[in-house]
Amino acid sequence: MKTAHEIRPGNVIMFEGSPWVVQKTETTRSGRNAAIVKLKLKNLLLNSGTETTFKGEDKLDDIILDRLDCTYSYFADPMYVFMDAEYNQYDVEAENLGDAAAYIVDGMEETCQVTFYEGKAISVEMPTTIVREVIYTEPSARGDTSGKVMKPATITGGGTISVADFVKVGDKIEIDTRTGEFKKRV
Amino acid sequence: MSTSSNASHWDIFCTVVDNYGDIGVTWRLAKQLVNEYHIPIILWVDDLNSFSHILPTLNPKLVSQCFNGVIINHWTTPLAIPYLPGKVLIEAFACELPDEVKLQLATLHKTTPQAVPLWLNLEYLSAEDWVDGCHGLPSMQVSGIKKYFYFPGFTPKTGGLICERELFAERDTWQQDSANKLQLFESLGLKDIQAQDCVFSIFSYETDSLPALCELWQASAREDAKIHALLPKGRSLNSLQHLLPCPVDALMPGQQIMLGYLTLHILPMTDQQGFDRLLWSCDVNIVRGEDSFLRAQWAAKPFIWHIYPQEDDYHLIKLEAFIRLYCDNLAPDIADTWSKLNFAFNQGEQSAVKTHWQNLNPVSLPLLQHAKEWPIDAINAADLATRLVQFVKKS
Numbered sequence: 368m369k370t371a372h373e374i375r376p377g378n379v380i381m382f383e384g385s386p387w388v389v390q391k392t393e394t395t396r397s398g399r400n401a402a403i404v405k406l407k408l409k410n411l412l413l414n415s416g417t418e419t420t421f422k423g424e425d426k427l428d429d430i431i432l433d434r435l436d437c438t439y440s441y442f443a444d445p446m447y448v449f450m451d452a453e454y455n456q457y458d459v460e461a462e463n464l465g466d467a468a469a470y471i472v473d474g475m476e477e478t479c480q481v482t483f484y485e486g487k488a489i490s491v492e493m494p495t496t497i498v499r500e501v502i503y504t505e506p507s508a509r510g511d512t513s514g515k516v517m518k519p520a521t522i523t524g525g526g527t528i529s530v531a532d533f534v535k536v537g538d539k540i541e542i543d544t545r546t547g548e549f550k551k552r553v
Numbered sequence: 554m555s556t557s558s559n560a561s562h563w564d565i566f567c568t569v570v571d572n573y574g575d576i577g578v579t580w581r582l583a584k585q586l587v588n589e590y591h592i593p594i595i596l597w598v599d600d601l602n603s604f605s606h607i608l609p610t611l612n613p614k615l616v617s618q619c620f621n622g623v624i625i626n627h628w629t630t631p632l633a634i635p636y637l638p639g640k641v642l643i644e645a646f647a648c649e650l651p652d653e654v655k656l657q658l659a660t661l662h663k664t665t666p667q668a669v670p671l672w673l674n675l676e677y678l679s680a681e682d683w684v685d686g687c688h689g690l691p692s693m694q695v696s697g698i699k700k701y702f703y704f705p706g707f708t709p710k711t712g713g714l715i716c717e718r719e720l721f722a723e724r725d726t727w728q729q730d731s732a733n734k735l736q737l738f739e740s741l742g743l744k745d746i747q748a749q750d751c752v753f754s755i756f757s758y759e760t761d762s763l764p765a766l767c768e769l770w771q772a773s774a775r776e777d778a779k780i781h782a783l784l785p786k787g788r789s790l791n792s793l794q795h796l797l798p799c800p801v802d803a804l805m806p807g808q809q810i811m812l813g814y815l816t817l818h819i820l821p822m823t824d825q826q827g828f829d830r831l832l833w834s835c836d837v838n839i840v841r842g843e844d845s846f847l848r849a850q851w852a853a854k855p856f857i858w859h860i861y862p863q864e865d866d867y868h869l870i871k872l873e874a875f876i877r878l879y880c881d882n883l884a885p886d887i888a889d890t891w892s893k894l895n896f897a898f899n900q901g902e903q904s905a906v907k908t909h910w911q912n913l914n915p916v917s918l919p920l921l922q923h924a925k926e927w928p929i930d931a932i933n934a935a936d937l938a939t940r941l942v943q944f945v946k947k948s
Contacts, residue, residue, distance in 0.1 A: 382693045382697075383693070383697055393683070393686075395681070395683045395687070396863065396867045396870075396871075397647065397676055397677050397679070398646065398676075398677025398678075398679070398843065398861060399570065399646075399677070399861060399863070400863050400864050400867075401647055401677075403676070403687060403702070405683075405686065405687050405690065417691075418686075418690055419690055419691055419692055419693055420687050420690040420691075420692050420702045421692050422647050422674075422692075425692070425694075426695060427695075428695060
């Protein structure tokens, strides 16, 4: 069992006898510091999608499926193709990557985990921490150095995340892929 | 009093976290559902002593009693009164339901799933954008039962805001005659308040902003325009200990502390109707949390919101989200001043609080006008109870 707060895109959770792959997670804060986790799920048996919400500490029945360490190879619309150490290729539907798709870039060296359900590659989990380059962001508006003032930034691969106000174009930044949060400039 | 089974009744479970906030919201909702929708309500509360502060006739020693048509059960561990599933089950503010209730629901789900009540988690009020996307979503529980997240909010896509049907009419009638407020002050044991005086109610958490404001008010009050600050015993006064003649605990309701032409008045505890009327009667209200924050908006008077502090200053994001909504139709200069005052107050910035309070003076009339118009905009066609009843019907 995992708490909703620990669930990441690519995890598979069991409900009412069906496996659901987590495509997207969104954590927000309710009153009194309580976390609210919104999940976008896809039913692996019916191929249907749904959205659901949990308290951060709610327990979810995540199922352990076969996983393989792979690296990203190329994109053949609508499939992302990954390769294991023995050069076997696995296709994963773009839709199933959810938020992780924002971090996929050509030539990336990070090792991802491809998850299999009944022999089929169904999702990909990114490493917890990745480093990406900022390709566009507005200049610092207020000269803030505290790291508390945030602004949007586009990273290599085209994804957009909130970064500290002091981050500039060309900076390499560390991102927590579980939350999509900016961690630090590296 | 016994709790008879009635398949049409709704249960509301509430744990008291911060004295009057959570219970304040659920008590208002319970009363409204009974009064306006004739729904039998059982309100389960874990701390009847705190509850009795806003419902003085409540007997904290009884396990079950009835007020305003609402059955109030003491939520003990284990439950002293058995839970009998009704039509709806609301866990207020993500409180954890008693184990025996969860077990009962799980058993019911296996044997007679059609008898499982609609399970709702009534969440905290927030003006943030994400609420639109989360309101009404199911939460699949391990037991197989779906629980729905019900988010109060300011937009049509949210669960709305608690507001009784006749509230605005009652408020308008009250505010038309200044004799009402003077009579209220007298009934609360507050002496020497004249119609032309400035009266501020203060119901905040501890903050350095309060001594700063008191210092400013002391300097600005005059014989012909006295200032009165009304405070209940509790957290606001903890911040003003250095101005008090005795420890906060030793203060008595009705007691006055004269600081030149500024007078601090110690308020007695009052019920919710009394608190509403107090907010309607003051020139500015400083409120906290959720319940008094909303009631201050319905009072149609300028207010400062002391938001519940969260880790990493996350409360400032929530404050900003509300300010953005509240200031949407407000002239930029007024919005700027009011916004800065709220941020400064919440961050305990003494000098800034004083500056922005003073800047509020020239714009006090248009701000008051905005405060009168805001409640109609905020309700957005339907209040929370109305939307909740519709939600239950559709589910």
